[in-house]
Amino acid sequence: MCRWGCALPNTTYMCKWCGTRYCKECLKGDFTGEMKEATKCRVCNQGRCQGQRVEYVPRPKQEEDDKNKKRSMSAPSRSKSAKSAKSTKSPKSAKSKSPGKSAKKSGKKKKK
Secondary structure: OOOOOOOOOOOEEEEOOOOOEEEOOOOEEOOOOEOOOOOEOOOOOOEOOEEEEOOOOOOOHHHHHHHHHHHHHHOOOOOHHHHHHHHHOOOHHHOOOOOOOOOOOOOOOOOO
C-alpha cells in the first residue's frame, strides 16, 4: 500500500531528476494535487522521470529459496533419453566436403 492511499504495494517511485516521490498507480505524491501523466514529473516538469523504485520490502532470500525448491520438486524432470537424442546428432562441420574447396563463410571479405 502506498502512503497516499492506493491499495497496490510496491508502486512508489522517485523522480530521477528532482527526487520527488510519487505513486505510479494513483499518481499522487509529495506535492499538492495529482500528476497529469505518469511519465512527467509534477514538480520539475521533466519527461521520463521514473527513477528507482523506493519504499518496498524485498522478500528475504530464505522465502525465495523455499518457493524455488517447491517448484523444482513439482516440475517433471527431463529424461536422459532427450539429452542423448541431442548428442547423437552430427554437427554441420562433420559433413563430407570436397577436398580443395573451402566452405562459404559469411562476413566481410578480405581485401587482397
